Amino acid sequence: MKAIVRSVPDSFVDCITNAADGHTIDVALARRQHAAYVTALEQLGLDIVRVSADEQHPDCVFTEDCAIVVDGAAIACTMANSPGRAGEQGPVLEALGLPVRPLAAPAAIDGGDVLQWRDRIHIGQSTRTNGAAVEQLQALLPDKDIVPVPVDGPLHLKTCTTIAGDLILHTGHVDLGLLPDLPSYQVPAAEAHGANCITIGDTVLLPDDCPHTAARLAQQGLEVVPVPMSEFRKADGSLTCLSIIY
Numbered sequence: 001m002k003a004i005v006r007s008v009p010d011s012f013v014d015c016i017t018n019a020a021d022g023h024t025i026d027v028a029l030a031r032r033q034h035a036a037y038v039t040a041l042e043q044l045g046l047d048i049v050r051v052s053a054d055e056q057h058p059d060c061v062f063t064e065d066c067a068i069v070v071d072g073a074a075i076a077c078t079m080a081n082s083p084g085r086a087g088e089q090g091p092v093l094e095a096l097g098l099p100v101r102p103l104a105a106p107a108a109i110d111g112g113d114v115l116q117w118r119d120r121i122h123i124g125q126s127t128r129t130n131g132a133a134v135e136q137l138q139a140l141l142p143d144k145d146i147v148p149v150p151v152d153g154p155l156h157l158k159t160c161t162t163i164a165g166d167l168i169l170h171t172g173h174v175d176l177g178l179l180p181d182l183p184s185y186q187v188p189a190a191e192a193h194g195a196n197c198i199t200i201g202d203t204v205l206l207p208d209d210c211p212h213t214a215a216r217l218a219q220q221g222l223e224v225v226p227v228p229m230s231e232f233r234k235a236d237g238s239l240t241c242l243s244i245i246y
């Protein structure tokens with residue numbers, strides 16, 4: 001398994017953000033946190049593919065938004081509703097080294113809105129991702145069930161729900177009935193960001209300040225690896241955003 005990651009540019013301080021503390025990003029600390037994240041993935045046996053930072057794109061560290069990998073091909077995300085981010089995709093697609101299938105206007109989609117589960121692909125309908133993207137994906141992937149999921153509030157679908165054995169979610173933003181048919185665990189409000197985690201085998205990468213969520217995952221027999229995320233959260237980013245794993 002591989003992970004595509006991209007270095008943190010100096011311009012990260014100018015990222016798009018709605019976070020109240022967005023202007024306090026410490027780039028040096030973000031780089032240390034990014035290194036810890038990459039090490040955690042490496043220790044799980046992933047091959048790390050590194051893309052260099054692009055100062056013209058302050059949010060380029062969030063590679064997840066650039067592309068979706070389905071059945072050995074990359075689908076290039078348009079990022080049309082992410083101001084200034086379209087243009088990040090090129091080097092990421094090149095690093096993926098897979099055949100590329102494009103989407104076209106009027107499709108708008110960020111990879112953070114894509115939750116794959118078996119043959120279903122859930123597509124968040126957030127401010128970043130629209131119905132045209134759902135239609136084009138269904139046409140490109142006739143064997144998959146493409147399920148639109150309205151997202152109320154969070155930046156992306158995966159900001160508030162991912163899969164770690166069970167469905168793990170921060171409640172109130174999506175209709176549970178549209179999500180994978182799995183038992184669900186609702187993270188406490190103070191650990192909303194714990195709803196975005198990365199599961200590799202029996203190990204889960206989780207933000208390092210989610211004790212209740214960590215205990216619940218451990219109870220299920222999962223090994224929890226805590227990862228510091230404060231500086232990326234100030235940029236409205238979460239764990240999955242920092243890589244494409246395939």
Ligand code: CIR
Pocket residue numbers: 015016017059062064065082085110111112113155156159235236237238240241
């Ligand atoms: C943005 O607003 O586009 C970035 N500051 C954060 C992107 C986070 N990506 C993700 O959730 N997949």
